[in-house]
Amino acid sequence: MSTAPRDTALWHPFADMFQVKSSQFCVSKADGVWIYDQEGRRYLDGTASLWYANVGHGRTEIVEAAAAQMRELESYFVFNDFTNPPAEALADRLSQLAPMDGAKIFLTTGGGESIDTAAKLARQYWAQRGQPQRTHILSRGNAYHGTNGMGTSIGGIEVNQAGFGQLVPEVGRVAHDDAEGLREAIDQLGADRVAAFFAEPVMGAGGLYPPEPGYLEAVAKICAEHDILFVADAVICGFGRVGTWFGVERWGLQPDMITFAKGVTSGYLPLGGVVIAERVAEPFWNHPGRPFRHGATYSGHPTVAAAALANLDILEREKLLQRADELERPLHDALQQLADHPAVAEVRGGTGLLGAVELAPEVLAADPGAVGRAQTAIRDLGVIVRPLGKALAVSPPLIISESEIDLIGKAMQEGLDALV
Structure with a gap:
């Protein structure tokens, strides 16, 4: 995992700064649907940053x-x-x-x-x-x-x-x-x-x-x-x-x-x-x-x-509104394949280019930090997803391809496997 300099002075929103102050994930570059850390490793931006990089990075x-x-x-x-x-x-x-x-x-x-x-x-x-x-x-x-x-x-x-x-x-x-x-x-x-x-x-x-x-x-x-x-x-x-x-x-x-x-x-x-x-x-x-x-x-x-x-x-x-409409089903299908995973309680989506996978109650009971652990495991596999309470959410740029959507599904599968 890439880390920024220790003991940051930057107060991160919604962060446990006791943990984050000496362990940050530093994004240094981005292009299209990809972001890069300081070591040059690339990650699929499965969240379009914070829901917003609709046309992708580097335009x-x-x-x-x-x-x-x-x-x-x-x-x-x-x-x-x-x-x-x-x-x-x-x-x-x-x-x-x-x-x-x-x-x-x-x-x-x-x-x-x-x-x-x-x-x-x-x-x-x-x-x-x-x-x-x-x-x-x-x-x-x-x-x-x-x-x-x-x-x-x-x-x-x-x-x-x-x-x-x-x-x-x-x-x-x-x-x-x-x-x-x-x-x-x-x-x-x-x-x-x-x-x-x-x-x-x-x-x-x-x-x-x-x-x-x-x-x-x-x-x-x-x-x-x-x-x-x-x-x-x-x-x-x-x-x-x-x-x-x-x-x-x-x-x-x-x-x-x-x-x-x-x-x-x-x-x-x-x-x-x-x-x-x-x-x-x-x-x-x-x-x-x-x-x-x-x-x-x-x-x-x-x-x-x-x-x-x-x-x-x-x-x-680039007709990206229509593109989002066309990709809605492929994204939901990629997430829906996780519905029977033993770590999963529910898959939500199918309305727009966004979706979420909620973890099973027994997984969360055994490990209250399971969502964060899964998110980190998926990131280590090269895909960014967003922790949301009991769930992991995705909302990729509208320029994403179906093959890149498949990468999101596969990384989430492997990341969830680490929980059970």
Whole structure:
């Protein structure tokens, strides 16, 4: 295994720094679907870094677009009436790609900021509509909505909330796969107190759960019946990961807001945002004196916007959304071959180019660190997978080949063999 210098000063997110401070896995180079450690050994990037390298690594078109923009105008803010050409072009393009007519685009620097933006906007929208009591935000168990204040508060992964105390009040969660549970929660709270419901099309970091058939359509209908804003968190699912631009089109959904990040630049530069339906934008856009007092310093960053535009060009030109749709079944088949493995409890996937293998309860009972041990064993075999609670997840770049998908399946098989 490759290691970086001992006793790092870098505090790693979600890491046990007692262990990590002197034992890091250092990635020094990447190209296509491959990453390389400092000794030059290559690994298949089975996770597209952190769900985001949709067009793969080393795309010079994106690098050149960013460099050209930096020579012209590297950075400038878009507060008040300031703007710049790349930010305008990106907003126009995303609006045209969105499943809602006349959508507005609020740009951020990542998924967590996008969630906080959508949650604050939901509450502010109802205040502008004369219903300031509508502040309650509902989400789902197992949900992951980032680690900012709002995202931590509405997330459904309990260990991510432990030890922080109450951050944002008036939030609640319902079961992740029970539409009627949402209806019951709304009835209990009173619809006139609920601002919004947040849901990932495919749940990601909470264990990778595709939606039950009809679930998303049902919760969207319940929200519409009660005039509650439906917010789709497409940070992971967008830009081809489930075969469409924003993920939600697959189910014919037209949410009130869509949060996005990751694949919009394929991670080449940090960018996120919120797609906002006309009705949510209307109180702010059609009436004077109603600014939305929220925003990030680097919102609309011209260099980042230029990188995003180049990334969208690649996704369109190489038909990578369709490619993801075509590879969905081969990836699921490769993982499904592990379903009868004695270390495996369940295989999840088949909706988009992502999937997960959950370890058997008896394996986890015998070794609580089995997921991490399996992940390391698979990495030593030359494939990167992601530990997610009780499961190992994959979400490769959309440019991956079927033969490379087979490598993921074979490495996972061998890595799991080491557990039993």
